[in-house]
Amino acid sequence: MLGGVKERWLFVYAVCLCATGILAAFVVSPDAGPDFASPLPDAFVSETTSPATTSTTVPSAFPALPIRVDAPAIRTGSGFVLPVTGGGPGAWEVLTPCAGTAVVDGLPVRGAHVVLDPGHGGSEPGAVGPSGLTEKELNLDIAARVAHRLRAEGAAVVVTRPGDHRVTLQTRAAIATSLEPLAFVSIHHNAAPLTNGPMPGSELYHQIADPDSKRLAGLLWEEFQAAFAPFGSDWAVGDDPGARARQSASTGDDFYGVLRRSQGVPAVLTEAAFLSDPDEDALLRTDEFRDAEAAAIAQAILRLVATEDPGSGFVATKVSDAPAGGGGGTAGCEDPPLS
Numbered sequence: 001m002l003g004g005v006k007e008r009w010l011f012v013y014a015v016c017l018c019a020t021g022i023l024a025a026f027v028v029s030p031d032a033g034p035d036f037a038s039p040l041p042d043a044f045v046s047e048t049t050s051p052a053t054t055s056t057t058v059p060s061a062f063p064a065l066p067i068r069v070d071a072p073a074i075r076t077g078s079g080f081v082l083p084v085t086g087g088g089p090g091a092w093e094v095l096t097p098c099a100g101t102a103v104v105d106g107l108p109v110r111g112a113h114v115v116l117d118p119g120h121g122g123s124e125p126g127a128v129g130p131s132g133l134t135e136k137e138l139n140l141d142i143a144a145r146v147a148h149r150l151r152a153e154g155a156a157v158v159v160t161r162p163g164d165h166r167v168t169l170q171t172r173a174a175i176a177t178s179l180e181p182l183a184f185v186s187i188h189h190n191a192a193p194l195t196n197g198p199m200p201g202s203e204l205y206h207q208i209a210d211p212d213s214k215r216l217a218g219l220l221w222e223e224f225q226a227a228f229a230p231f232g233s234d235w236a237v238g239d240d241p242g243a244r245a246r247q248s249a250s251t252g253d254d255f256y257g258v259l260r261r262s263q264g265v266p267a268v269l270t271e272a273a274f275l276s277d278p279d280e281d282a283l284l285r286t287d288e289f290r291d292a293e294a295a296a297i298a299q300a301i302l303r304l305v306a307t308e309d310p311g312s313g314f315v316a317t318k319v320s321d322a323p324a325g326g327g328g329g330t331a332g333c334e335d336p337p338l339s
């Protein structure tokens with residue numbers, strides 16, 4: 001499946017080469033900086049600025065992005081990347097963070113290798129650790145670290161929120177489906193373990209039907225286990241360690257909205273560790289652990305793109321409609337200034 005994705009990109013790329021001269025005036029370099037809130041567009045590249053060809057020593061694992069003349073998304077002046085539903089330069093019609101509509105100015109974002117989704121934000125803190133550390137701020141920091149690492153490898157990366165903002169699941173997923181990345185990773189941290197064990201109780205949820213989603217979940221499992229083992233915690237372990245799908249008992253579809261709504265893009269929801277566990281809360285406050293987690297996510301994505309490794313840690317699909325924390329809807333959501 002991955003080869004298919006690459007081949008499709010290469011086909012579009014080849015078709016568009018004839019337009020390169022016409023497009024040259026609009027080409028900008030990929031955003032390779034560490035600041036994922038940068039107002040620069042992420043991902044409009046030509047064959048001369050491709051991440052795959054700019055390195056003089058080690059070629060990037062990430063293929064050249066196709067050159068598109070349309071703008072599936074824009075980056076607003078306030079740093080949001082939002083899916084375009086109509087309009088044009090100077091007056092783009094977009095899906096807002098709260099899943100409304102607005103007309104705003106912004107710079108075109110024409111594709112991405114990776115979309116990272118830091119869960120929760122704004123008035124939705126997610127899990128809160130014994131120390132008071134909120135999942136929303138932790139997720140955002142991990143996403144920034146992953147983005148920094150992947151950009152250093154030549155990837156065009158988009159993050160679904162530039163700061164402490166509420167964003168609906170609908171908009172998060174639409175950012176991914178509009179940009180058609182090779183991987184979409186929704187970053188979360190867990191709460192309410194049932195017991196403790198010798199191994200990190202990481203949970204990776206993949207889409208039921210997408211083989212690349214499943215493979216990425218298995219690669220994330222391997223990378224998390226390797227990255228966290230040196231920390232030697234008495235790990236919290238819930239009901240569901242491993243890489244698995246979660247299926248709605250009532251619909252048969254993917255249970256988690258961010259995975260269901262992003263179908264067509266290989267997506268995984270990560271729960272690397274338990275923020276509710278005092279030991280893991282303490283680890284999650286450290287640079288060392290956060291860097292280890294971010295490096296593991298980046299490495300798993302690199303392996304998805306550059307290898308055929310199958311991943312491991314797969315466990316049976318969980319079939320359940322039990323509530324999973326809620327949030328992500330439109331009720332009470334107020335859009336921030338977008339330009």
Ligand SMILES: [Zn+2]
Pocket residue numbers: 119120126127135188189325
């Ligand atoms: Zn969460």
